[in-house]
Amino acid sequence: MQQQTSFAELEYRNKKRQTRRELFLAEMETVVPWANLLSCIEPHYPKAGRRGRQPMPLASMFRIYCLQQWFNFSDRQMEDALYEIDSVRRFAGFACVTDALPDETTILNFRHLLEKHDLPAQLLARINAHLQAKGITVSRGSMVDASIIHAPSSTKNAAKARDPEMHQTMKNRQWYFGMKLHVGVDVNSGAVHSVVATAANRSDIEQLPKLLRASDEVVFGDTGYASQDYKRGARALGLRWCVQEKGSRSHPLSSSQRKKNRKQSSIRARVEHVFRVIKRQFAYTKVRYRGLAKNAAQVNMLESVHAARAAAGRLRGKVRLPSAVGE
Known part of the structure; x- marks a missing residue:
């Protein structure tokens, strides 16, 4: 069933202009091969079990990690940005500030997971393989x-x-x-x-x-x-x-x-x-x-x-x- 559009969503869509941050994030949405990169992280990401706290969606956590690196946020600053900045929160896949947003410890643990398995270097290699397949880096x-x-x-x-x-x-x-x-x-x-x-x-x-x-x-x-x-x-x-x-x-x-x-x-x-x-x-x-x-x-x-x-x-x-x- 299609979710009803909220007044906040209509107001956000009808803004008079986009900020530079929003333009940058819109560009990242189109140029980054998200599915390819997520498949590299997925084998190392915790799976949802029957009991205990369910992990945050992998796509959202990876986008939060990218936002943290792009805008040079600390873990606490990244958590605050999810509550304060609409464009950042929407890019991470959360429609409303009342959604269950990850805290700074969750953000820290995900960053440590990527560093432990040396995944950022593998992500760079995947992007270059993606560009080579498209005949760009020839x-x-x-x-x-x-x-x-x-x-x-x-x-x-x-x-x-x-x-x-x-x-x-x-x-x-x-x-x-x-x-x-x-x-x-x-x-x-x-x-x-x-x-x-x-x-x-x-x-x-x-x-x-x-x-x-x-x-x-x-x-x-x-x-x-x-x-x-x-x-x-x-x-x-x-x-x-x-x-x-x-x-x-x-x-x-x-x-x-x-x-x-x-x-x-x-x-x-x-x-x-x-x-x-x-x-x-x-x-x-x-x-x-x-x-x-x-x-x-x-x-x-x-x-x-x-x-x-x-x-x-x-x-x-x-x-x-x-x-x-x-x-």
Whole structure:
């Protein structure tokens, strides 16, 4: 039997305009392959039994988890948002504020369930497989880059210590404390296909093998990935090495090397868009949790959204690799 439309529902539908949050959630409703992702989580989610408290619907809990990551809510803030914000509550699948809404402990337990089974990384892999099946991520090249995400450096806490999994590093004569986010991005679509989180003092090039796909034929990177050993190894594997050449005071770059760098940077620079989305649109400039695993799980979810949005049409123009690049 069809449920009767309430006055609150009619009032919500007839609003004069939609907010930016509502427009974003409407986009997520269409671009995220929800059924595919839920099938990945379902084997690990508690089943309803005859006795005891019945689990919350999986679809609602997963949508709440996504909302928490997208809007950078804590567990308590997420619970409050379900009561306060109509668009958030409706996106999670609850029609009215009088429905049985999950509390902060339920939200926390679901997040821990995903982290325990490393499901955010599997969800990112499923989204990329979904895009590949639709012929979106069809290029055989990757752009790689890394960026520092700050962590609290204060020791004014119960343990009187910093996070042991974070570390300090110097960049441009300035010290930073936190973790380093490494990404591998598809050249054609701009979708992220690989994510690695390390301490901030780990070098970029150490993580390069983890950021490439077996089908890649070309790799773009900045001078942080410059290495003659890796260059020779890549060419031995038939991989085009399009990493920026690095000069020095005693050995400055030649005119041909500078020209090659400019040509390659026109493609490589597109990887910076990933960090702009993560740090500006999702405001992920400082880690939320202690430990690399929990923060890596959050980043994987954010990158999953970026991959889906990139494939939805914002980057419809295909990038053709110039024939002169890497020659």
